[in-house]
Amino acid sequence: MKYKEEKNKALFVNFLLLTWFSMGMLGFSVGEIVLVQAAWMQIDGIFNLIFLLLILLFFLKERYGKYPLTLLLIIWLISQFRFHWFYTIFGASAERIANYYDWYSNTFFVISSETRIIPDLWHMVLHILVLCALISMIRYCIKIKVSPSF
Numbered sequence: 001m002k003y004k005e006e007k008n009k010a011l012f013v014n015f016l017l018l019t020w021f022s023m024g025m026l027g028f029s030v031g032e033i034v035l036v037q038a039a040w041m042q043i044d045g046i047f048n049l050i051f052l053l054l055i056l057l058f059f060l061k062e063r064y065g066k067y068p069l070t071l072l073l074i075i076w077l078i079s080q081f082r083f084h085w086f087y088t089i090f091g092a093s094a095e096r097i098a099n100y101y102d103w104y105s106n107t108f109f110v111i112s113s114e115t116r117i118i119p120d121l122w123h124m125v126l127h128i129l130v131l132c133a134l135i136s137m138i139r140y141c142i143k144i145k146v147s148p149s150f
Helices: 002-026 043-060 062-090 094-103 121-146
Strands: 028-030 033-036
Touching: 002 028, 002 033, 002 043, 002 121, 033 121, 043 062, 062 094, 062 121
Parallel strands: none
Antiparallel strands: 028 033
16 A cells, blocks of 8 residues: 555646646746746747656656656756756856846746846746656655555
8 A cells, every 4th residue: 555655646746747847838927927937839838748757757657757757857856956056156257247137037036136047937837846756656666666565
């Protein structure tokens, strides 16, 4: 029974992430505050579809879906770090900072900076959810490997 509980936890976090990420396909606003601009015509739309298919594979055929989904989450977290948080931690050129804030100019920023790139609110939540989904998948994969009867 623990097996089902752990799988359900991983599925819940991944579906939560899918829901949040899918808001970016059509865009999402709360009143005048834009959380995310529509991105379904960009690479995000293809990525959303791949993510959905891997979640379904994990749900239907856990044996074949757990590792590809975990790998996708690792790649996703690394790429999000590279394009967002790397410049928060290590700084960026004035041109890169200007381009970043111009690209996301319509979205809501909790904190803005002229010397650092700080992701907007939607990306902050997205990154936390990607990290949580990755942790839940790694935890699931380890438990299933260590205890096959789990």
